[in-house]
Amino acid sequence: MTRVLAVAEAANPEWVSVPLVGWSLASALREVADVHIVTQTRNRDAFLRAGMREGTDFTAIDSEAIARPMWKLAEKLRLDSGKGWTTLQAVNALSYPYFERLIWKRFGDDIRRGAYDIVHRITPLSPTSPSPLAAKCARAGVPFVLGPLNGGVPWPKAFDAERRAEKEWLSYVRGAYKLLPGRRATLTNASAILAGSRHTASEVPEDLQDRVIWLPENGIDPARFSRTAAPQPGKLRAAFVGRLVPYKGPDMLLEAAAPLLRDDRMTLDIIGDGPMMPALRDQAQRLGIDAALTFHGWQAHEQVQDILARCHLLSFPSIREFGGGVVLEAMALGVVPLIVDYAGPGELVDATIGLKVPCGTRDQIVAGFARELARLADAPEQLAPMAAAARTRVQNDFLWSAKARQVARVYDWVLSGRTSPRPDLFRP
Template identity: 70%
Template sequence: MTRPRVLAIAEAANPEWVSVPLVGWSLATALREVAEVHIVTQIRNRDAFLRAGLTEGVDFTSIDSEALARPLWALGERLRMGQGKGWTTLQLINALSYPWFEHLVWRQFGEAIRAGRYDIVHRITPLSPTISSSLSAKCARAGVPFVLGPLNGGVPWPAGFDAERRREREYLSYLRSAYKALPGRTATLRHSAAILAGSRHTMGELPGFARAKTVYLPENAIDPARFSRIATPAPDGPLRAAFVGRLVPYKGPDMLIEAAAPLLRAGRLHLDLVGDGPMMPALRAQADALGVAAHITFHGWLEHAHVQDVLATCHLFAFPSIREFGGGVVLEAMALAVPPLIVDYAGPGELVTASRGVKVPLGSRAEIIAGFAAALQNLSQDRAALAAMGQAGRAWVLEQATWAAKAGQVRAVYDALLAKAPLPKVFAA
């Protein structure tokens, strides 16, 4: 079968970073195994692409939009006052700067698109559904299918967590739904030939005409080369559980310590906390006050490649975050056969089933702590169940949630568009 020629727009794509840039890089490069792909990215990613062995002008093109992007980014950093907070503010800044990037993309590739030198144009990043695309209408006029996504984001803050919301400086999130009225959003969705929704929440926010051409495809996957080990926790001794993430309020590391305190004091549990952030001093003080500091290892920030070294020693991944869009770290734990214990909400709640992990219902802070405490108590007494969930999770990830599998799922969307056939339901839970 002829491989489709794809122009992959990935403004944020970088193999040396995490979060959205790593998703952009991973999906764009995985697609090169199933299609003839030329990647278009922002110039800040150029050196990382070259270090990864790609050839500029052949495998990728870097677009220099820094004249506008750099000062707007600096403004965004000032508005969010650093520390990785104010995500909604950053998305507003991206919405202001990104159209110039697409303008430059069309300036460089518009003639080739109109001439039919690409079968598909696929905008992979930005992932945010709040950022429209002028390319969708231009590609539609040129008769070239435009694929949008995976789109994800905007998960509402749960009731009862307004304090955490304010501590994250998410003031603009109170107005977030206003993005649906922004100029260009409806046109972007209408002119897209297919939309990939990275979460069921994002799919639910789309208007009916857009949902009809939307495929549910969670944004995250894992690279088996990066997460190649299988967990081999000690068969006896205390249960070992890990938390991986920024130490910020909505991730809930303080809730985990409180929930785990009885088992920690009894010597039946050891916690490995991987990550750093503004809560670190408070978490250390909390551990001291509860008398559990001797049973918690604060690893601090670790290189992404070394996270699996900690996870591979654990029986359980304990992650009480109450607002995760994708939940990539949950997949990474499952890839190592470490079953997750999570809050049943948003990204993690969509990735975990009863056969491959444990979900605590979303509720108040006190209810989540109580739910985690009960789950930890039960799991500490049933390591056979933990091992079975770990193996089931690993098998599912390797079948459905590697980047190679994801590329095959996206290729099925391309093939349906080019054959003018119904879009497939490519992701199996």
Template identity: 65%
Template sequence: MTGQPTTDDQPPAPRRRVLVIAEAANPELVSVPLVGWSIANALRAHHDVHIVTQIRNRDAFLRAGLVAGRDFTAIDSEAVARPIWRLAEILRMGEGKGWTMVTALYSKLAYPHFERKLWRQFGRRIAAGEFDIVHRVTPLTPTASSLIAPRCARAGVPFVMGPLNGGVPWPKGFDAERWREREWLSYVRGLYRLSLGRRRMIRAASAIIAGSRHTASEFAAARNRLTLIPENGIDPARFSMRADQPGTLPIRCAFVGRLVPYKGPDMLIEAAEPFLRDGSMVLDMLGDGPLMPALQEMVSARGLTHAVTLHGWIDHKDLQALLSRSQLLTFPSVREFGGGVVLEAMALGVVPVIADYAGPGELVTPGTGIKVPMGSRAEVIAGFRKALAALIAAPQTIPALAAAALARVEQHFTWDRKARQIGKIYDWVLDPKGPIPQPVPLSGE
């Protein structure tokens, strides 16, 4: 990437006419659909936006107050999308694993069908200059090519894509977790870079927004058009509570996420066991998944039931009430693309203690949280135990970290801030003077 970091404290950008492609966008879901919706909807406050999404999101858009035809168009691609999802569920046996395979099936088969239908409906309008910019927000995966990108280039309409994220390599020493997640296809994921469609898309794109440094590294051929904006953000209305930070013991910690091997809930319990046992720490585990029975047995066998509460699945709208009870988010996930839960904790004034790898390692900067060096499973456990011991020895240091974490989120990671950051990219695309802006300083910058 090139260019210098910019700030958000500048005059508002002019309104642009933007066709936003957000095939996955839904305010009532989480993960990618919530990201797609949140970015597209935030852009509406600053630009004249028409959103194109998939038909399954139509009712949620209507419930959110948008008007079909005026504010958005829902493309019915279910003839291909539905059987692809069914096939994916069969192949991963309904257990929420094998996401590389699911992404490959959908991005190579279902999504191209969606774009073909989109172009039939909007191609003439794009070519006629009805839109200043076409911005593909989802799919977030960098493996999904776009047939629309070169068509927009031929029509003289800038095509922006991103934030793109995904494909973070599995860290060394975690092959067992990789196989338990059925991530067999991840061993050959890099073959997608040979795709002719991908090369055409990259050549045609006016700007590429990467959600992480790893994803940015996959677009080295477009460095002069590449910027970095993490895809996750915060809705201040949804995360408005503030954690109590007394700076005293015991410290209440939280784990949030699916109970699966790569997120490390068992590693966390092992690392925290001495502090859970002596009463200097209590732990809330928010989430469900295939590891739940093993974790229940682990907690019981080690005599930690007085200090560890396994809450099970939590609705996202109820998350802040539970998470804001904690002082720390203890999150040893070893393969997290974006790390949205890290930003959610920071927005509540909860200090993140994370494995320094991929998304979370880029979001947490010195003074806003604690980063445990990545290593083998044993090294991660030892690193978390050391970090927790240091905080328990000096709990009075936690409130300052919490305040800095909250300030960082408010400055860079609300959805409105993100829309303003993307607006700077639009300005540059339409008048490319100097290097492409780099709006968000990440850890190490």
């Protein structure tokens, strides 16, 4: 069995977003390879609670001497707002190499003597974080796999106000990361580069494209998404799940759905919270749609699944999603996604499993959603074949166990010296 040192600085089964991705993929890989996970010490207790054995299954690296003050700096720069994602990633990119320095100090001798067949950096997901380990592994003759990488999807030009509302000042000069020391060396010394989005893949230099493989970073735990949607017959039932912020478009959704909600042809569940909540409540009252609309606020995972399972449709007009994990979660339940055709969701959804509205201006997106919702409200049952196809797609390609098998194919390709055809992970 392939021996893998899996580097996952962010990996935690009790958190969400990137840490959950890091944990889920690293632990799933243990089904297909002999994996030892290296993570940051902040995740140690969660690993132990999950049944992992320290020293045998994982090693926790204490990089807090640099990580903690840099995190505090990032929060100050973000004004403790929870916004400014690009700023956070920029600061993390400065502090991350120290973590890998400590990894080499602990595992360098083992890597040099061939204790591992592959070193795989799973997180950070951001392509702006260079990996000094890549060159060191190359010198030791051990293949280095990088990714999945994702991030930096450009803001649609029509939504610059939303960009400023998210305090994404650094996004205007994000492309400068390509000039950072270590970026070219990281990519050159990687035997395979897993790209979580087509955009991220396009940012890899042309002469290195032969090692790039598309692998969306999100996956599904079937134990967490075990229901099958069974909406009641009759009116169209839709849901929105996410943070209530401008770029996710909940206000656009209310405007698009208003005629159907007023006429009792549709119900809408809004799951999530955020700074837009008061304005959205005011908007709902002004549009006269309160009776058919429910604001649930933040809900535990089990409750989110229960609410979604009563719906035909995930109505999600977000204009900037890197991965689109909520889209996969809805599909896993048999809830058809209606999304903006841009970035992560646009790559995950095709005409057999969901519906896409072109990414244009705000008015164009509202009109597109209004048109699709009106068509579906006339016969919600028409979504049943798509719902079944969406569940099948997730079962075949997006369970974490399936993703582990996909990555195992990459390992085989790398260990063969890349003499065989590059694996297409989404083709039988």
